[in-house]
Amino acid sequence: MDTDKKTQVLREGFLVKRGHVVHSWKARWFVLMPDTCPFLEFENRPLVFKLQSANGVDHYLEACTREERDDWAADISAAADNLQTAGDENMTNKQGEAGPCLQNIDLSKVLDSMYDIHSGIRMSNHVEQGSTYRNCFSGERLKHPVFLNIHVPMNRAEAVTLATALLEEGFLRTVGLKSMEALRTAGLSEQFMDDSTALYGFSDSLKKRGSVKAETSQSALELSGKVVKRGYLLKQGHRRKNWKVRLFVLRSDPAFLHYYNPTKDDISPVGGFSLRGCLVSSLEDNGVPSGVKGNMQGNLFKIITQSDTRYFIQAPTHQEKMGWIDAIKEQT
Known part of the structure; x- marks a missing residue:
């Protein structure tokens, strides 16, 4: 993280960003440069601030402390004040824009459709490089109606984005080397492979309907300090x-x-x-x-x-x- 940079950097560090497609929060490494978009306050969460780009796209970011939030906000505001034009957006952590039909999709409903015994995704055994993997499905199943006809029809690229969200949230898991390597090396919006040889399965904690992942209980005493x-x-x-x-x-x-x-x-x-x-x-x-x-x-x-x-x-x-x-x- 302490690397030499050819361009001027005003501030960098971890922030938690709200996604455009599925409104979940992901930790990302951000770098603030002098041509960053304007700052606007966001009142619903105490550590969150909002950036609005010149084309009207909102980016919601959450710091870990009030001091860090204020420092980011002050530096972003100062950078925005120094802009000569509003057309140059150079956010380091910008994600690809997705179609409006993916907004506000409920991932739990997607899972329910995937689990459906009659119309859901059928699990089977697959062989990859001589190894047999049981109870999994291939990335090519993106053409399955569970992906293509949720709320409104979507194209294959949008289905990849939706499947990637399921993977990031831990609802799906990689099976075999190809899908695991894709998760490690692909871009933020392409972690799920639309490929017949890339294998996936359901998370171990979600294999049974209604199962809830066990959480480690913490005593009130150790959290009272x-x-x-x-x-x-x-x-x-x-x-x-x-x-x-x-x-x-x-x-x-x-x-x-x-x-x-x-x-x-x-x-x-x-x-x-x-x-x-x-x-x-x-x-x-x-x-x-x-x-x-x-x-x-x-x-x-x-x-x-x-x-x-x-x-x-x-x-x-x-x-x-x-x-x-x-x-x-x-x-x-």
Whole structure:
């Protein structure tokens, strides 16, 4: 994330962005340049602000603190004031525009249609590179009526966008190497492959109707401490070893570090641990430490809990990394 840039950068960091097609929230890395579109306030959520581009497209962005929201807003407003013309939109994180027929689609209703025993998507066994995968379907099933005739007819490109939203929300999962590689390397709007050899299945937590993914219960005591620090960091998963943006909240008395899915809320953490007896250390950026996989951006640090569980975390900048390490050490 601390890379040299040929163009002027006013501010950069994680924000949570509301999608145009399906109005869900996704964590994205944003870069503010001098030719960014105007800033308008958005009153419905306290940490959200709205950008309106010259062609009238609204972009809803959520910061992790009021201070960060105000800093982004001030810098964006200053950049907008310096514009000579309103025609140059150069948002780094701009997504492709989708047809109006995809607005406000209820993904749960799409899932109900996919599950339907009579008219839903039929699951079968597929072979990829000599391996047999059971209970899955190919990306070519986008021509199935469940995608093409939801609310209003849509074309294949819009169906890909809808299927990508299902994949991003965790309702679908990749099966086999081809679809997994596409998810890793494709653009934001092309993660689902319209291909007969790309395989997909339903999420394990959604295979049974009405099933709800179990959430880790957190005691009221460990969430009762005073908030010392909060911010967006990248965390490596324990099983899949992939990196996801998480909202981290550090509390004292009692000392706990919790992390949340920033696209959901900051009320129910998806994980957390006591800082009693924890060890926290900075890791060098030259080389990949043992136990770390996937896309390394740098500014890495490690936390080892009292039960010997290891957490690998990346901060956006070296300064933020050291700030988190110092804050955590004060609580251990």
